[in-house]
Amino acid sequence: xxxYVTAEITGNFSVGKNYRLLSLRCPDTGRKPKxxxxxxxxxxxxxxxxxxxxxxxxRKTAEGIQLLYRVQGKxxxxxxxxxxxxxxxxxxxxxxxxxxxxxxxxTASAPASVTxxxxxxxxxxxGGIGIASVFPLIExxxxxxxxxxxxxxNDDLLLLDELKGxxxxxxxxxxxxxxGEKGNVxxxxxxxxxxxxxxxxLIYACxxxxxxxxxxxxxxxxxxxxxxxxxxxxACGIGACLGCVVKIKTKEAKDMGTEDVQQRESSAKxxxxxxxxxxxxxxxxxxxxx
Amino acid sequence: MVEPLxxxxxxxIGSLKLKNPVMTASGTFGYGPEYxxxxxxxxxxxxVVKGLSLEPKEGNPPPRIVETASGMLNSIGLQNIGxxxxxxxxxxxxxxxxxxxxxxxxxDSLDEYAxxxxxxxxxxxxxxxxxxxSCPNKQAGWSVFGTDPAVxxxxxxxxxxxxxxxxxVKLSPNVTDIALMARVAEDSGADALxxxxxxxxxAIDIRTRRPKLANIRGGLSGPAIKPVAIRxxxxxxxxxxxxxxxxxxxxxxxxxxxxxxxxxxxVAVGTANFVNPSVTVEIIDGMTxxxxxxxxxxxxxxxxxxxAG
Numbered sequence: 001x002x003x004y005v006t007a008e009i010t011g012n013f014s015v016g017k018n019y020r021l022l023s024l025r026c027p028d029t030g031r032k033p034k035x036x037x038x039x040x041x042x043x044x045x046x047x048x049x050x051x052x053x054x055x056x057x058x059r060k061t062a063e064g065i066q067l068l069y070r071v072q073g074k075x076x077x078x079x080x081x082x083x084x085x086x087x088x089x090x091x092x093x094x095x096x097x098x099x100x101x102x103x104x105x106x107t108a109s110a111p112a113s114v115t116x117x118x119x120x121x122x123x124x125x126x127g128g129i130g131i132a133s134v135f136p137l138i139e140x141x142x143x144x145x146x147x148x149x150x151x152x153x154n155d156d157l158l159l160l161d162e163l164k165g166x167x168x169x170x171x172x173x174x175x176x177x178x179x180g181e182k183g184n185v186x187x188x189x190x191x192x193x194x195x196x197x198x199x200x201x202l203i204y205a206c207x208x209x210x211x212x213x214x215x216x217x218x219x220x221x222x223x224x225x226x227x228x229x230x231x232x233x234x235a236c237g238i239g240a241c242l243g244c245v246v247k248i249k250t251k252e253a254k255d256m257g258t259e260d261v262q263q264r265e266s267s268a269k270x271x272x273x274x275x276x277x278x279x280x281x282x283x284x285x286x287x288x289x290x
Numbered sequence: 291m292v293e294p295l296x297x298x299x300x301x302x303i304g305s306l307k308l309k310n311p312v313m314t315a316s317g318t319f320g321y322g323p324e325y326x327x328x329x330x331x332x333x334x335x336x337x338v339v340k341g342l343s344l345e346p347k348e349g350n351p352p353p354r355i356v357e358t359a360s361g362m363l364n365s366i367g368l369q370n371i372g373x374x375x376x377x378x379x380x381x382x383x384x385x386x387x388x389x390x391x392x393x394x395x396x397x398d399s400l401d402e403y404a405x406x407x408x409x410x411x412x413x414x415x416x417x418x419x420x421x422x423x424s425c426p427n428k429q430a431g432w433s434v435f436g437t438d439p440a441v442x443x444x445x446x447x448x449x450x451x452x453x454x455x456x457x458x459v460k461l462s463p464n465v466t467d468i469a470l471m472a473r474v475a476e477d478s479g480a481d482a483l484x485x486x487x488x489x490x491x492x493a494i495d496i497r498t499r500r501p502k503l504a505n506i507r508g509g510l511s512g513p514a515i516k517p518v519a520i521r522x523x524x525x526x527x528x529x530x531x532x533x534x535x536x537x538x539x540x541x542x543x544x545x546x547x548x549x550x551x552x553x554x555x556x557v558a559v560g561t562a563n564f565v566n567p568s569v570t571v572e573i574i575d576g577m578t579x580x581x582x583x584x585x586x587x588x589x590x591x592x593x594x595x596x597x598a599g
Binding site: 052 | 317318319320324325328340348349351352353355356357359360361362364366369512513514541561563564565566567568
């Protein structure tokens with residue numbers, strides 16, 4: 001069965017001032033969705049809005065999936081009007097999820113104890129509605145990850161009780177200080193990973209572009225591997241329209257090192273557009289040309 | 291003995307025989323594999339691939355897409371892998387299907403057009419060429435290929451000399467008199483015409499006061515442009531003798547039939563592929579159902595039907 005299906009809405013509940021959780025019963029396409037993948041949702045069978053909207057997988061359920069969304073435009077306003085029993089067209093799961101490093105199996109050369117000792121707890125960062133994308137990753141790494149969650153105000157922080165049950169190391173911040181620390185997730189990052197930190201973690205992040213760019217800058221400067229989930233206007237979700245591109249360093253450019261590339265005239269060979277829907281949406285911070 | 295009534299969807303575009311009139315519009319169907327999960331590519335009348343140039347093109351910076359009322363603006367900028375890579379890496383996949391492959395191509399100069407066209411001749415698995423002289427996402431100077439009759443004549447004639455394949459010229463709607471441009475293309479050696487390409491458009495974000503597309507202008511497609519496209523097919527049908535491929539906002543079988551009645555011998559489905567990846571096959575099935583209901587045996591009998599009387 002292909003990934004373009006009709007799904008039945010089993011719930012569409014408010015989880016905050018402008019936020020809702022959509023539960024869908026989906027036919028089995030034989031594909032198990034992974035954290036970081038996304039779905040294209042046709043909010044209404046009409047010519048306006050015309051295109052499907054991309055939404056991150058929030059949770060895989062027994063009957064299908066859940067999507068967490070912010071009501072902010074024409075499409076999501078229409079989506080908010082749906083009730084249980086309604087059906088809609090759904091395409092997915094799409095894209096590649098977050099690469100999760102499995103614990104390395106014990107071998108003669110690398111005993112399990114050594115591997116564990118060197119594995120710092122991954123840091124998962126959510127900015128605003130970016131929580132929707134990293135939530136299944138936090139669930140997957142239950143109790144093993146440090147979670148940083150930033151939003152504009154208290155009203156934009158969602159599912160805090162659930163999140164507190166999923167991580168022992170939880171840091172919250174808001175732009176206006178209405179909940180948690182006043183500031184942004186970069187401030188939190190600098191606090192939990194001071195410059196003399198020896199055991200560097202992997203970072204996973206999803207949020208608004210300025211936040212991701214700042215996380216990327218932090219990670220690259222500290223030589224930390226960070227996986228960022230990007231977003232761009234998208235028409236098809238299956239790699240055909242070439243709408244949702246991001247410039248990614250080519251392999252040759254990466255092999256050359258940063259300084260060599262800077263010294264050279266910027267040419268098409270240093271970087272090329274890749275499709276967020278196909279090669280992404282998750283990219284390594286060091287590969288992204290901002 | 292009487293033959294059982296069955297609907298025949300076959301049409302011809304010059305020497306090219308299609309099992310049905312439903313093709314894909316260039317730039318909306320990738321190079322084919324993108325849609326193989328959703329439909330049987332054998333069912334299509336023809337596959338028109340993403341526009342190709344001699345050298346790979348990087349395309350425009352994002353945002354490249356913005357949705358508008360019943361349509362979308364795009365400024366992809368003709369990003370493509372180049373003719374050589376297409377023939378080597380993409381064509382072998384398409385050759386596994388019985389569906390004819392039409393290659394859309396473009397150049398940045400007269401010489402590039404001619405050189406590009408010559409690269410496809412004799413390549414097994416390519417059945418026709420569609421020449422793009424009308425992309426709105428190129429620099430101002432480029433648009434003369436599709437909007438200045440003298441330049442159109444020159445570039446189509448140059449390409450005609452370089453290829454024995456059926457030559458389809460894709461017309462720009464961004465002209466004062468599309469019938470005139472159609473006649474020029476016909477007189478210069480085109481075997482068929484595709485119309486319409488996207489309409490030049492623009493959208494502005496009122497919060498940032500900046501254009502929504504990085505490239506400022508884009509091409510408008512989708513249901514919003516269908517009445518414009520129908521009118522242009524209708525006008526061009528009266529002006530030329532060569533077959534027309536109608537496109538512009540086709541979302542369903544009814545839209546496709548409307549284009550055929552306006553004068554299109556075949557149709558191409560574009561933006562609708564983004565909305566519903568299996569729409570092409572649904573359109574073919576819908577056409578068959580329409581013919582059965584109306585006891586229409588030959589879909590060819592509908593071409594230009596709106597001109598009768």
